[in-house]
Amino acid sequence: MTAIGAFIKIPLPIVPFTLQIIVVYLAGSLLGSKRGLQSQLVYVLVGLAGLPVFTQGGGFMYVLQPTFGYLIGFVAGAYTIGLIIERVEKPTRKHFIFANLFGTAVIYAFGVTYLYVALNLWLDVPTNLSHVLAAGLFSTVGVDIVLAILTSLLATRIYPLFNTIHSTKRGVQNELSNTSSRSY
Template structure:
């Protein structure tokens, strides 16, 4: 990784934090704009830098900065929504990897990469939501309730963001890649 890439990593970590403050409260899992930053980080930065941007975001929050949707600090690991944050890290990597391997350039194919990111985020998020509610909060949810509150309620907005980000990336990718190539020289 080049030192010149660090500002891009910091930028996407900051965008994820900002997205956490723009939220619509729904039970258990608030709808936020954070996933948009995850899509963009994976698509535009690639697997390693995209993942690193989300890892920086999570580590800054765990260090105590109130950058998560509901605060920050090391105890946030015990929150029912912490799995979604781990999903951001893994999802950005998967997205960047798919973009790199398949060289997606059209909005429709970029949508598939973003959709895979969404799947990864919800996989980690719903799994942790179920575990945390059962063994940490001790207010267990059934698997059906977990899927309802952790997936079905927030997913329509995330799908909309998935589509919007796909169009944005298709338009931005040629410009961003030329900037990144210039930095590598």
């Protein structure tokens, strides 16, 4: 799903705007910290292995792209969102909004930092922080905040279904482990 979101894009200078972030929000909100992290990590590793799942292709050299930090942020963001939601017994819309907005901050922290370092160190494009913030934060963060809120509304509706599925699965696994540990 993240790869599909990568190809639904609006081209902007330096940092293209894609719908990948919606999948990151849903991964953290619905899959939880561990599985959300795993889903995004698999996406990044598949892209680094050479499959063209990133907005500009794939391959290990993609780590030199100035936008690679956002991909690292997706992994950390999904984990953070999941961690916040897992801490609440019955998350509400407010919990999902807070978690996704906090996850947005995590994604941008990794993305903007990496963008600044990449441009100034190995791409030899000397730029100041205000230019990096304009291109890597201010040009897209408003839309991402709206998407975080809209995705939170969707996650609020879907989460009870996922929670029921996970609870049922855990119950079946517990029952199977209890059955297998009994002596006959």
